Amino acid sequence: EPEVTQTPSHQVTQMGQEVILRCVPISNHLYFYWYRQILGQKVEFLVSFYNNEISEKSEIFDDQFSVERPDGSNFTLKIRSTKLEDSAMYFCASSAPLAWETQYFGPGTRLLVL
Amino acid sequence: TQLLEQSPQFLSIQEGENLTVYCNSSSVFSSLQWYRQEPGEGPVLLVTVVTGGEVKKLKRLTFQFGDARKDSSLHITAAQPGDTGLYLCARMDSSYKLIFGSGTRLLVRP
Secondary structure, three states: OOOOEEEOOEEEEOOOOOEEEEEEOOOOOOEEEEEEEOOOOOEEEEEEEEOOEEEEEOOOOOOOEEEEOOOOOOEEEEEOOOOHHHOEEEEEEEEEOOEEEEEEEOOOEEEEEO | OOOOEEEOOEEEEEOOOOEEEEEEOOOOOOOEEEEEEOOOOOOEEEEEEOOOOOEEEEOOEEEEEOOOOOEEEEEEOOOOHHHOEEEEEEEEOOOOOEEEOOOEEEEEEO
16 A cells, blocks of 8 residues: 655754755655644644645744655655754655545654754 | 644553543534554544534444534544554644644553
8 A cells, every 4th residue: 555655764963953854755646744743742734735835834834944845756844954842753744636635644754853 | 723622631441441532622623533643653544524423433433523513532442452542633624734633642451
């Protein structure tokens, strides 16, 4: 069964460093999302992406964040200058055309900012 | 923001027991989704309920959407250790993003 994959599974970085989290959505999906989950807290929406542009972003998704679909398969989340409070589990999700109500989540990248 | 409140936050039960967890809001929703999340993994969709009063069954799991479409419940019959996990309810808003509740963490002891 097709699945969303994410790399790396874990990333440790120093505060102020840039990180890029990578996702490979399911191949025929057209809607892409990033969510994050700080330890012990809710899963929170960050950004949605469709047709090579951001559809919506939350207030968490400030100028330090960016998303890109550099080729036909990858979907990346970049954090330019990480802060301690960016430490969280980051989940990528995708959904198919005409089936937007079902989002498939990847296993997540656990980011730790020191 | 239309918040989803889940209760209880934590539940620890013995294998074979029944349980119900709840998802409540003051707002009406067009639909509600239930997810299960295991440690180190992303949420996995279990069911979507759409119609007020709707009941859906998934093996030993029974999902109900309240008549007024403001609340939902998940009932597990004869819980097994494999049911252990974080159960999340979520609504999808008009822009297709998911808004999650805080979850109920379930532990089923053998």
